[in-house]
Amino acid sequence: MPIDLIITGQARPHLTGFELAQTIRRLPAGSPVILCTGLSAVVSGQKARASGISK
Numbered sequence: 001m002p003i004d005l006i007i008t009g010q011a012r013p014h015l016t017g018f019e020l021a022q023t024i025r026r027l028p029a030g031s032p033v034i035l036c037t038g039l040s041a042v043v044s045g046q047k048a049r050a051s052g053i054s055k
Contacts, residue, residue: 003031010037021053 006024010017021033035053 002029005034006031007034007036010035018048018051018053021048021051025051 006020008017008020012020015023017033017035017037021035024031024033033053035048
């Protein structure tokens with residue numbers, strides 16, 4: 001079953017939301033990712049978009 005959208009936070013145990021988005025992007029049918037975070041200084045908009053994060 002395909003996944004239409006992934007919504008995640010940046011602060012996660014073992015794997016950040018940014019790292020999760022990069023992993024998903026490498027999959028053949030990578031789903032769009034929305035990253036919710038209060039840590040915007042950690043992930044810039046440009047870096048997020050390059051990793052496949054949609055919003």
